[in-house]
Amino acid sequence: MSIAIRNLGRIFSINQTDLEAIRDINLDVGDAEILSIVGTSGCGKSTLLKIISGLDRATGGDVSIDGHTIQGPSKKEVGIIFQEPRLFPWSNVEKNIEFGLSAKLTKAERRKMIQEHVELVGLKGFEKALPSQLSGGMKQRVSLARSLINRPRALLLDEPFGALDAFTKISMQREVLRIWEKEKMTMILVTHDIDEALYLGDRVVVMNSKPGRIKNIIPIKLPRPRDRTSTDFSYLRKKVYEEFFEIEGIPADYII
Ligand SMILES: Nc1ncnc2c1ncn2[C@@H]1O[C@H](COP(=O)(O)OP(=O)(O)OP(=O)(O)O)[C@@H](O)[C@H]1O
Ligand SMILES: [Mg+2]
Secondary structure (H helix, E strand, C coil): CCEEEEEEEEEEEECCEEEEEEEEEEEEECCCCEEEEECCCCCCHHHHHHHHHCCCCCCEEEEEECCEECCCCCCCCEEEECCCCCCCCCCCHHHHHHHCCCCCCCHHHHHHHHHHHHHHCCCCCCCCCCHHHCCHHHHHHHHHHHHHCCCCCEEEEECCCCCCCHHHHHHHHHHHHHHHHHHCCEEEEECCCHHHHHHHCCEEEEEECCCEEEEEEEECCCCCCCCCCCHHHHHHHHHHHHHHHHHHCCCCCCCC
16 A cells, blocks of 8 residues: 655644644655654654544645545554554453454454454453553554554554563564564554664654654665664664754764
8 A cells, every 4th residue: 555645734723823733744655665754752743644544634735545535534444553552441452452343244253353363463361351451562562453453554653662661662663573574564653763763664754843844764775674783773873863963953973
């Protein structure tokens, strides 16, 4: 599934004052591509993802998916994962995953799909657990399964692992990569974590803020799975940091 973003803009109105969140965003995301987006807090990343998902409307420009301009949310075609898991606290793991299932299926088919997705995200044995009985990483796995159960052809991730510790985060990134290798869906990953952007993305988009615009796009041509400790990876990490230094006006020889 390919996504074309054309001259996209979003102006919010707060107490009759206009706030331009994003301006003139142009991007083409190819089928099965993983596009990472990084930028400082408030630069309009979530706004951009919400418009692509159809949850919010642009005030200028448009987004088309496989050539069709989007008109509203589509749970089946485009999945979205938010920063916080957004699970129903009173429902167990299975029920939360089932909530994402929009297809009309028989009871047996539903059960099979749910079980497959419980296993896909490594939660076998926790089917009956409530969200309060799960760790943060496990809860995010449930949201991942809930988004994946409709086999979306595009997945939008808004800082999905921001609240997790470094090790859990790394294992979730590997998990996402494993699922992507199997499903080859198009992914847009918004993150604060430069290593995460580099580990997963085919390209890393760096955004400017106030209003949010694209500053630069850095292609990541390293083979997967990527070695975060390699020289090539470190070189690209430095390039992304340099983009931020430019935005913030920090001298290029600032020690990382
Ligand atoms: N519904 C809304 N109404 C009014 N203003 C909004 C709304 N949503 C976002 N904004 C404003 O748009 C700007 C961009 O917000 P957005 O949430 O897209 O930033 P972000 O890049 O996702 O930040 P963060 O990294 O902190 O999540 C902010 O100035 C915010 O106040
Ligand atoms: Mg955000």
